Amino acid sequence: MTAPLTPPPPPHDDSPNEVWQASPPAGAPAGSEYEQDGPGMRTEVREAAVITVAVALGGVLLGLLWWWLAPHVPLVGDEIDKNWVVYLKDTEGEQAVGADGTFTLLGLGFGLVSAVVVFLLRRRGGVPPAVALGVGSLLGSLLAWRLGMWLGPDSDVLAHAQAVGKGVSFAAPLKLSAKGALLAWPLAALLAHLGLTALFGPRDPEPRYDTPVD
Numbered sequence: 033m034t035a036p037l038t039p040p041p042p043p044h045d046d047s048p049n050e051v052w053q054a055s056p057p058a059g060a061p062a063g064s065e066y067e068q069d070g071p072g073m074r075t076e077v078r079e080a081a082v083i084t085v086a087v088a089l090g091g092v093l094l095g096l097l098w099w100w101l102a103p104h105v106p107l108v109g110d111e112i113d114k115n116w117v118v119y120l121k122d123t124e125g126e127q128a129v130g131a132d133g134t135f136t137l138l139g140l141g142f143g144l145v146s147a148v149v150v151f152l153l154r155r156r157g158g159v160p161p162a163v164a165l166g167v168g169s170l171l172g173s174l175l176a177w178r179l180g181m182w183l184g185p186d187s188d189v190l191a192h193a194q195a196v197g198k199g200v201s202f203a204a205p206l207k208l209s210a211k212g213a214l215l216a217w218p219l220a221a222l223l224a225h226l227g228l229t230a231l232f233g234p235r236d237p238e239p240r241y242d243t244p245v246d
Contacts, residue, residue: 079154080164087146087168087221094142094172094217095179098206101138102180103130105204109193118189121201128209135180136213139173143220150221151228165225169218177214180206 105128106121146169154161184206186192196202208214 076158076160080160083150083154083161083164084168084171087150087165088171088175090142090146090168091172091175092179094138095176095183097138098131098135098176098180099183102134102206104185104206105131106201107189107193107204108199108201109190109196111198116190116193118193128204131206132208132210132213135177135208136216138176139213139216140220142172143169143217143222144224146217147221147224147228151225151232155232155234162222162225166218166222169221170214173214173217177208 107118108121109116109118111117146165150161150165181187185203187205189204192202
């Protein structure tokens, strides 16, 4: 009797040249520009530009709120020997510090809101959205600062004092004594966006390797 012939087992390739390939993300159409690492560079640059412009335009609202909420510094004009002088009506007042504090608090609030909006619209994260958020926030702070000063009282205090008359109180020009307040919005936005990405951002999927069959 002869033993039945059985086919030999398939060869097992243990060569170091074996390629392990991770499966593509679910839902990604074949041939699309979305690959394993997200959209292409052109798409990311376009999205970053939109984020920068949108966030910077928020500075208009910040400037309006600052002009409306910031306390006014009262000044008084007087004429001495035919020369006009202007001085603070309340030498112990803290209105000037209040203007800086108001801008800082508003900047922190705008930073938190803008970070949440950008994160919700682009959950994939990445460097371009973060850079766009920081640049847009800084431009928005500059826009708000200049807009608030433009909407505020006349910057020519001597002319203003002569116009209202001797001994009549008037508001000083709106200004930032501490220019560091301009960084409140971008710093708050970047820190909040980083925290949201770390806590709720998508995680990289574990790669699935093709296991050779023995």
